[in-house]
Amino acid sequence: MAGFSLRPCGDFRTTYRQDTRIFDTTYIRNAAILGIFAVAMIPFVLDGYYVNLFIQISYFAIAALGLNILVGFTGQISLGHAAFFGFGAFASAWINNTTGIPVLLSIPLAGLMTAAVGMLFGLPAARIKGLYLAIATLAAQFILEDFFARAEWFTGGSYGAAANPINVFGYEIYDDFSFFYVALFFLVVMYLLGTNLMRTRDGRAFVAVRDHYLSAEIMGINLTKYRLMSFAISSFYAGVGGAMYGHYLGFVSAEGFTILLSIQFLGMIIIGGLGSVKGTLMGTVFMVLLPEVMESGVSALSVFEWASSTAVTDGLAYIKEMAIGLAIILFLIFEPDGLAHRWQQIRAYWKLYPFSY
Amino acid sequence: MTSQSPILEISDVSLVFGGVRALSDVSFSVQPGELFSIIGPNGAGKTSMLNCVSGRYTPTMGSVSFKGQDVTGLKPNDRAELGIGRTFQNLALFGHMNVLDNIMVGRHHLLKNNFVNGPLYWFGGAQKEELEHRRFCEDVIDFLEISHIRKATAGTLSYGLRKRVELARAVALRPDLILLDEPMAGMNLEEKEDMARFIIDLNEEWGMTVVMIEHDMGVVMDISNRVMVLDFGRKIAEGLPDDVMANKHVKKAYLGEEDDDSDEDEQVA
Numbered sequence A: 001m002a003g004f005s006l007r008p009c010g011d012f013r014t015t016y017r018q019d020t021r022i023f024d025t026t027y028i029r030n031a032a033i034l035g036i037f038a039v040a041m042i043p044f045v046l047d048g049y050y051v052n053l054f055i056q057i058s059y060f061a062i063a064a065l066g067l068n069i070l071v072g073f074t075g076q077i078s079l080g081h082a083a084f085f086g087f088g089a090f091a092s093a094w095i096n097n098t099t100g101i102p103v104l105l106s107i108p109l110a111g112l113m114t115a116a117v118g119m120l121f122g123l124p125a126a127r128i129k130g131l132y133l134a135i136a137t138l139a140a141q142f143i144l145e146d147f148f149a150r151a152e153w154f155t156g157g158s159y160g161a162a163a164n165p166i167n168v169f170g171y172e173i174y175d176d177f178s179f180f181y182v183a184l185f186f187l188v189v190m191y192l193l194g195t196n197l198m199r200t201r202d203g204r205a206f207v208a209v210r211d212h213y214l215s216a217e218i219m220g221i222n223l224t225k226y227r228l229m230s231f232a233i234s235s236f237y238a239g240v241g242g243a244m245y246g247h248y249l250g251f252v253s254a255e256g257f258t259i260l261l262s263i264q265f266l267g268m269i270i271i272g273g274l275g276s277v278k279g280t281l282m283g284t285v286f287m288v289l290l291p292e293v294m295e296s297g298v299s300a301l302s303v304f305e306w307a308s309s310t311a312v313t314d315g316l317a318y319i320k321e322m323a324i325g326l327a328i329i330l331f332l333i334f335e336p337d338g339l340a341h342r343w344q345q346i347r348a349y350w351k352l353y354p355f356s357y
Numbered sequence B: 001m002t003s004q005s006p007i008l009e010i011s012d013v014s015l016v017f018g019g020v021r022a023l024s025d026v027s028f029s030v031q032p033g034e035l036f037s038i039i040g041p042n043g044a045g046k047t048s049m050l051n052c053v054s055g056r057y058t059p060t061m062g063s064v065s066f067k068g069q070d071v072t073g074l075k076p077n078d079r080a081e082l083g084i085g086r087t088f089q090n091l092a093l094f095g096h097m098n099v100l101d102n103i104m105v106g107r108h109h110l111l112k113n114n115f116v117n118g119p120l121y122w123f124g125g126a127q128k129e130e131l132e133h134r135r136f137c138e139d140v141i142d143f144l145e146i147s148h149i150r151k152a153t154a155g156t157l158s159y160g161l162r163k164r165v166e167l168a169r170a171v172a173l174r175p176d177l178i179l180l181d182e183p184m185a186g187m188n189l190e191e192k193e194d195m196a197r198f199i200i201d202l203n204e205e206w207g208m209t210v211v212m213i214e215h216d217m218g219v220v221m222d223i224s225n226r227v228m229v230l231d232f233g234r235k236i237a238e239g240l241p242d243d244v245m246a247n248k249h250v251k252k253a254y255l256g257e258e259d260d261d262s263d264e265d266e267q268v269a
């Protein structure tokens, strides 16, 4: 498997530039561009339900990519990602409400603010690892939740904060239809930035720190700097995702940013594939769609006589809630490399078909 | 050669771990351009000595200076920037990265792109810079004859190839001083010959000063300019290879009880 490549025969690379491209082949790149155009058609061909699902996927996927940079690429851990997501949501609303800076600008600014906060809570990472770091980030989760409840000037306290709609060149984006395109734009941009990060100096340094931190240090990498930087970038992504979420809903309240959401973010990157950019997207799609699919499964069953008794409907409701936990466990056991890896296998299979060697 | 100021100067270095004295008052210096070997029985403190030079350990006493600068208190990454590169006795590659990326990590301190213009790739000059350094890495890859595995995942390679990739990664740093901890351990004769040739080329063509730990006495005698012998953390001899071999302390401590110099137990570098 070592030097294995999925390029078709005869597709040779003649320059280093070709060899460093994001997509293995022109074919795949064109397919990806085509894919984006196909997705852009969704609001025209599918109903609002799917548009809303896509918007959910996009802000979660952006935040999840941040977590994957921290956990999957740098080998650290965070149980407080939802709190950073929430911080971004409040920060953007706050910036926009107090200064009047347009939402389109307050979103990245909120990302920067969240990055600063993330770096602060990432400080222990300079000294501790593993379980201890997990506990430290858990503390971040609870401290920030508490902050959301108390800092009325920032979050509106128990009332929550109003978040203005995005305004693009004087055109207010109220409905899902137009927000869809803003979400798609952010998704593509943030994923491109993330992909580029991972193929340049600092991204390689993250992976080096993860794979062998002692030799990373011998190769000139400052461990403290990169561990903190990873927290900062991770929180930046969380903040941007959260800000989008806030301006999409039009209202931010503290309840949504609990440890449960933090675990769901972890679920997305485990299911998608730790250390894989495209896996993050796959995992997010999976996690957002899973409850929906379960839901429609349950409602499909309810046409049957036996399924409409309360015992059965209660049971099904539980199963629906447990499905996420179950999915994470099943992936950890059977597909620890995530969907991204499975996808690679499938591609390899078709490339070599019908020969299985 | 002796009139030059040394590139590496070790003065009275002692290193203590709890009750273990890994090094006791070791002093030596290495001149620019030298190929200097450290030999000694297992547990003599050879790896510990390299660790003091590369910054993995800080000596309990004594000092390390590099190019005339006291680096005793510097962190490993700062020493890498000053021009010290190394390989490890037990392999220490970035297992999930491919060979090329492993080697590109060696360029870390020479690259300028960062988390701001790296993600902007096409616009901030990062692409151009990455490609320039890629070119250098390809030279290193050609030199070490590993072009056929450049896209292979490092962790999947054979032992001998991994050793070679580790050397490539250290060379990519373009160090003035390269520290090699048993570069030929576990290799067959042919692989050893290749490795010896690479080391000589690095020393003569690339102008790197080499400090090498090696158990294969044949290789050590053949390619070293000077040899130092450690035993129980003490320096017991230093000099030209032939003189060192003739030294009776050395015969007693090291060669007298020589059983076999092949595979050694690996330990934490």
Ligand SMILES: Nc1ncnc2c1ncn2[C@@H]1O[C@H](COP(=O)(O)OP(=O)(O)OP(=O)(O)O)[C@@H](O)[C@H]1O
Pocket: B017, B020, B021, B022, B040, B041, B042, B043, B044, B045, B046, B047, B048, B049, B089, B264, B265, B267
């Ligand atoms: N981190 C450490 N903690 C405790 N003791 C250590 C440590 N590193 C080395 N030692 C001890 O220091 C002594 C010298 O070890 P070192 O690895 O330097 O020997 P070496 O000459 O490289 O041996 P080998 O030929 O087996 O590689 C040994 O007794 C070893 O157990």
Ligand SMILES: [Mg+2]
Pocket: B046, B047, B048, B089, B181
């Ligand atoms: Mg050793």
